[in-house]
Amino acid sequence: MNGDLERLAERRRWLVSQAAAQRLVLSQEMAQWKPRLALADRGIAVFRYVRRHPALLAGAGVVAVLLRPRLGTAWLQRGLLAWQLVGSLRRLKDDLKTRR
Numbered sequence: 001m002n003g004d005l006e007r008l009a010e011r012r013r014w015l016v017s018q019a020a021a022q023r024l025v026l027s028q029e030m031a032q033w034k035p036r037l038a039l040a041d042r043g044i045a046v047f048r049y050v051r052r053h054p055a056l057l058a059g060a061g062v063v064a065v066l067l068r069p070r071l072g073t074a075w076l077q078r079g080l081l082a083w084q085l086v087g088s089l090r091r092l093k094d095d096l097k098t099r100r
Contacts, residue, residue: 061075061076061079
């Protein structure tokens with residue numbers, strides 16, 4: 001019985017040391033991803049902010065059209081295309097749901 005407890009204690013020590021080594025390797029591997037993930041987090045935060053405040057995006061579009069009409073027209077065309085694409089994708093998703 002005592003030998004079993006000693007083997008269990010030794011196995012536990014080995015597992016704890018393995019876990020510590022794996023945590024160290026993982027933290028070193030993830031260090032290179034930290035700046036990229038921070039940039040992605042910032043982009044997601046901006047997207048969520050704009051999504052909550054759509055008037056800001058519309059206001060920026062109006063200012064762009066007033067300052068540079070050609071640039072504003074190009075962006076309006078892109079926005080219309082994106083709007084239509086999103087609508088088409090939503091309809092397609094709804095059609096696929098109803099077919100199931």
